[in-house]
Amino acid sequence: MRTIRRDGWTAADYDSEQILHQLGHRDAATRVTRARRARPLRRAWRTLRAQLHRPAATEAPTTASADIDWVAARAAADAVNRGDTATADRIVQATADPRGTAFAAFRFIDVH
Template sequence: MRTIRRDGWTVADYDSEQILHELGHRDAAARVNRARRRHPVRRAWRTLRTRLHRPTPEPTPCIDWDAARAAADAVNRGDGDEADRIIQATADPRMTAFAAFRFIDVH
């Protein structure tokens, strides 16, 4: 008698095997294993379908590194208002302000 591998079987798999066995299938465990096999075409189709129907995210603006350096220089001089004006004039003030922290001198 051939032994069937049952690695990773769930309760539902054992239930399916029992039902198939009661229906008279001699190879119930093999049928359950066959059903558990990977289906690469099905998986590829699901992935493709998901990507086709997923909304595209808004493109994130790039960090204006020149403005970040200029704002950091203004902060280093003690001119916070000038730094705020420079940051607010960029396409993405939040990310540019975050990038400016790289250039602020801490003594």
């Protein structure tokens, strides 16, 4: 039998394990541990979404997509796909239209 690490589990995790045991799952602890795994894509999504909704005091609103740097958008999406959200943020912030470029990057993010 394999030993499952339960470091950092909350009361809800133990409750979930008990419910899964009651439902007849033999690998309840494994399922709960797998559900607690870090999800870099979710974290990247939240980071980029926060960048999109951050108010910029000095930035004038633009409606044209001519300012979008598509090369930078693809590079930021590649960084997100690798799990490197800090690099993606730096790439997007270095463009003329960070908000539009961050939004354009979502087209290239791999969702599995």
